[in-house]
Amino acid sequence: MNEKLLMYKGRITEYWSAKTKKQKTILLGSVIAIVTLLALLFFFSTKSNYVALYSNLTLQETGQIKETLDARGISSTISDNGTSIMVPEPLVDSLKVELAAEGLPRSGSIDYSFFQDQMGFGMTDNEFSVMERAAMQTELGSLIRNINGVNHANVMITLPEESVWLNSSNETSTAAVVLDLAPGYQLEPSQVQALYHLISKSVPNLPIENIVISDQMFNDYLYDNGNQVNSTLTAYEQQRSIQREIERDLTRNLQQMLGTVVGRDKVLVSVTTDIDFTQENRTEALVEPVDPENMEGIAVSIERIAETYSGEGTVEGGIAGVGDEIPNFPGAVGQGPSEWERTEDRINNEVNRINRDIVESPYKIRDLGIQVMVEPPDGLDMLPQERMDDIQQILGTIVRTSISGVYAEELTQDAINEKIFVSSQPFDGKVEFEQQAIQAIPMWMYVVGGILVTLILFLLFLLIRKRKAESEEEFEEEKEVRYEVPDLPNEDQSLSATKRKQLEKMAKENPDEFSKLLRTWLSED
Numbered sequence: 338m339n340e341k342l343l344m345y346k347g348r349i350t351e352y353w354s355a356k357t358k359k360q361k362t363i364l365l366g367s368v369i370a371i372v373t374l375l376a377l378l379f380f381f382s383t384k385s386n387y388v389a390l391y392s393n394l395t396l397q398e399t400g401q402i403k404e405t406l407d408a409r410g411i412s413s414t415i416s417d418n419g420t421s422i423m424v425p426e427p428l429v430d431s432l433k434v435e436l437a438a439e440g441l442p443r444s445g446s447i448d449y450s451f452f453q454d455q456m457g458f459g460m461t462d463n464e465f466s467v468m469e470r471a472a473m474q475t476e477l478g479s480l481i482r483n484i485n486g487v488n489h490a491n492v493m494i495t496l497p498e499e500s501v502w503l504n505s506s507n508e509t510s511t512a513a514v515v516l517d518l519a520p521g522y523q524l525e526p527s528q529v530q531a532l533y534h535l536i537s538k539s540v541p542n543l544p545i546e547n548i549v550i551s552d553q554m555f556n557d558y559l560y561d562n563g564n565q566v567n568s569t570l571t572a573y574e575q576q577r578s579i580q581r582e583i584e585r586d587l588t589r590n591l592q593q594m595l596g597t598v599v600g601r602d603k604v605l606v607s608v609t610t611d612i613d614f615t616q617e618n619r620t621e622a623l624v625e626p627v628d629p630e631n632m633e634g635i636a637v638s639i640e641r642i643a644e645t646y647s648g649e650g651t652v653e654g655g656i657a658g659v660g661d662e663i664p665n666f667p668g669a670v671g672q673g674p675s676e677w678e679r680t681e682d683r684i685n686n687e688v689n690r691i692n693r694d695i696v697e698s699p700y701k702i703r704d705l706g707i708q709v710m711v712e713p714p715d716g717l718d719m720l721p722q723e724r725m726d727d728i729q730q731i732l733g734t735i736v737r738t739s740i741s742g743v744y745a746e747e748l749t750q751d752a753i754n755e756k757i758f759v760s761s762q763p764f765d766g767k768v769e770f771e772q773q774a775i776q777a778i779p780m781w782m783y784v785v786g787g788i789l790v791t792l793i794l795f796l797l798f799l800l801i802r803k804r805k806a807e808s809e810e811e812f813e814e815e816k817e818v819r820y821e822v823p824d825l826p827n828e829d830q831s832l833s834a835t836k837r838k839q840l841e842k843m844a845k846e847n848p849d850e851f852s853k854l855l856r857t858w859l860s861e862d
Contacts, residue, residue, distance in 0.1 A: 360803070367796050374789050387414055387423040390432060394420050402441060406432075434483050437538065438531035470494055477539055481514065481532065486522035491515045494540055510543040512536050516552045520601045521593050526561055533560045554592060554605070556585060576614050579700055584608045587707075587739065595709065595728065599720075603712040603764070611704035613741075616697055623691040634686035645678040701741035707732050708758045719761035732757045 356364070391402065396419050403422060406413045411432070414423045424432060474492040481490035497508035514536065518524070524532075533545050550558045591606045627634045709728060713719050733753045737745060844851040 355807075360807075363803075364800070367800060371793060371796060374792065378786070378789055386426045388426045388429055389416075390422050390424045390429055392417065392421040394422065396420075398441075402436065405436070405439075405441070430480055430483050433480055434531065434535060437535035438527060466496070470496055473540060477514075477536060480535060480539070481516070484528055484532070486519045486524065486528075487516055488519055489517035492536075496540070497542065508542075509547055510540050511547045512540055512543060512549070514548070514550045516550065518552050520596065523589065524558060529558045530560065532558075554588075556589065557581075576612070576700075579614075580610060580612050583612070583702070584610055587705075587735070591707070591709070591732075591735070594731075595711070599711055599724075605710040605764070607708040609706040609708075610702055613701045613703045614699065615701075616699045617695070618697070619695050621691070621693040621695065623689075623693070625689040625691065627687070627689060634688040636684055637687045638685045640683035642681040642683070643678070644680075645676075647676040648674070701743065702739055703741070703744050704756070705736050705739050706756050706758075707736065709760070710764075711759070711761045712764045713761050725759055725761065728759050729754070729757060732759070 353361070390413075391398075394402070399415060399419050399422055403413060403415065406422075406424065411424060411428060415421070416423055474494055477492045477494075478490045481487055481492070491514070493513045495511045497510060514532070516524075529550070532550055533548055536548050536550075537543050537545050545560050548560070552558070587608045587610075588606050591608070592601075592604065595604045595606065596602075626632045709732065711720055711728070733750075736753050736756050737748065740748065840851070843854075
């Protein structure tokens with residue numbers, strides 16, 4: 338092993354010694370440049386740029402957010418005396434959405450202080466307000482797009498004007514958001530609540546009740562606070578909320594189903610309902626025969642009494658043929674022979690006794706109306722009649738199954754068709770969203786990386802070319818120096834031939850001894 342190391346060391350030393358001073362300088366410079374470029378590339382690719390996630394926090398909120406980030410393994414730093422928290426820049430948007438879903442922070446606001454650094458000299462307060470509001474809207478739109486299922490978001494914010502008067506009332510901000518959801522996607526209640534928290538904490542002095550969120554089909558998403566009790570609502574608000582929820586579910590299902598057939602952006606559905614909110618609580622005590630056909634019950638006990646009489650006297654119960662006989666009524670005592678008999682059956686029947694405590698449903702769909710607008714394909718003025726009939730039949734089935742059974746029994750096919758309206762015409766007022774490409778890696782990283790790779794390949798090409806030229810020069814030098822020595826003639830194995838070979842071997846191996854020997858021979862001669 339040591340011999341190989343010494344051999345490699347000798348080769349490297351020989352190779353380095355054979356280079357000129359200029360070649361050594363170029364080689365060292367190339368190696369240093371490559372190492373420096375690789376170090377810079379590694380440094381910039383792994384460097385974490387910390388930016389403010391939240392500012393103006395309380396110490397309790399800062400500690401809570403810090404604990405949450407540490408539990409997730411996310412590095413963070415605290416600044417501004419514990420009121421601001423800094424995180425790596427690529428994680429800012431996703432952390433804002435995730436923490437907003439958990440209701441954090443309960444104080445503070447998202448930091449927009451970097452606009453002050455970009456404010457030029459001579460900018461007025463109005464210009465700065467316009468720039469700040471536009472930046473808030475753009476930033477909020479970018480944050481909302483990070484939520485799963487949201488393709489695009491348009492945000493409109495209205496900020497109150499600051500007054501110089503002390504006794505002026507404090508006005509609040511308002512925000513309206515229109516979402517472009519993915520086909521067939523429905524926001525979960527937790528996502529809606531996260532959106533309200535995110536928007537409320539992103540804009541100064543913006544309460545949740547001043548926020549309106551809807552999608553591209555104008556479906557509203559209301560804030561549902563689980564801590565509030567529904568009993569605090571009025572009866573009208575409860576009924577109206579139930580009606581909106583039923584209409585929204587029917588509209589969403591129809592929109593998804595018809596959108597799959599004709600295209601998501603080519604159909605518009607509107608559903609109206611008439612709901613009966615009459616709630617009935619009643620108790621029924623029913624007695625029914627066990628055998629409904631014969632109207633008879635089950636005989637529990639049967640008692641039969643038979644009596645006969647033969648003797649003198651008048652039969653008890655009166656004289657026959659005089660009025661109606663009264664059973665068990667003693668009549669006048671008469672003379673003469675008499676006979677009678679009496680049969681009595683006493684049967685105890687058991688019947689079904691049913692006690693019911695009935696609580697009717699709090700609402701029933703009494704009537705339903707569906708209006709559908711369909712945009713025809715390109716090149717046609719309206720949909721084919723067969724397709725219109727199919728949509729009409731689908732909607733008729735939904736109407737029949739959605740209306741409560743009490744009211745659906747009276748419906749005829751003509752009555753169902755009157756509750757459905759299907760129209761086909763072009764949509765001239767359709768809202769189109771511009772899809773913005775989201776770049777995960779900045780473009781300058783690709784440019785710098787391409788330049789570094791090109792430079793490294795160029796240096797390797799120069800190095801290989803230089804080594805090839807040097808090897809060709811060495812080969813030419815060896816070719817010039819090398820010459821062939823003719824072999825001595827093959828003589829016989831005599832004594833003189835043997836001595837001559839010994840002298841030749843001595844001349845090759847020990848030229849100094851051979852020269853001394855020659856001088857000795859010459860001096861003797």
